[in-house]
Amino acid sequence: MNQDQAAAVTADTQLEKTRARYGLLAVIASNLAIVIVAIIGVWRLDGDKSVIVGILTAAFTAVSSMTTAYLGIKAVSNTAKSLALGPAAGRAAGSAAPSGGTGPASGA
Template identity: 50%
Template sequence: MGTTIAITFGVVLAVLGILAIIAIPSGDQQVDAVRARTGVLAVIAGNVAILGIALWGTHKAGDNATQLVAMLTSAFTAISAITTSFFGIRAVANTAARVLEREHERR
């Protein structure tokens, strides 16, 4: 039951973060700040959900080293992928916005 709640919570927050990043038109600094905060919260919630599930899984696995290694490796990979993707996308978006602003200032 606890795992289902953690997964659902993480998925809902991730979807809300993605919608906030995609659906809100860009340009306003306040809007960009809300997008960034929502995205970070979604990443943190997803990472916490993955960590919770991994901890629950390691508790259930007991002394089986093979299962422990597989679960912890999968959890680490998922957390790394989510976090790296988010910050990579934000960095590219910020760079593109700066380039467009500079190009607009030149004209």
């Protein structure tokens, strides 16, 4: 791997870290907003139990859906990237390996 390829890999890695960091930050911020609105809603209802249960259920559903969606999209994205880079990464690793016939499969 030459310097240009190494710089591109480093830049891609840094970009992925930045995307993951800010994506997670967005999910956490929106989850906190949902929790704050739910707390304010429960506080303002002054003990109406059926409505409080509805608000808490909706808040829990929203938080879990948001978090699950982010983690699912991130997992699929990582899998797709590793599949796309798999053969190229294998060729790069194979070219760095020694090509001598001294292994157990060489018959020597």
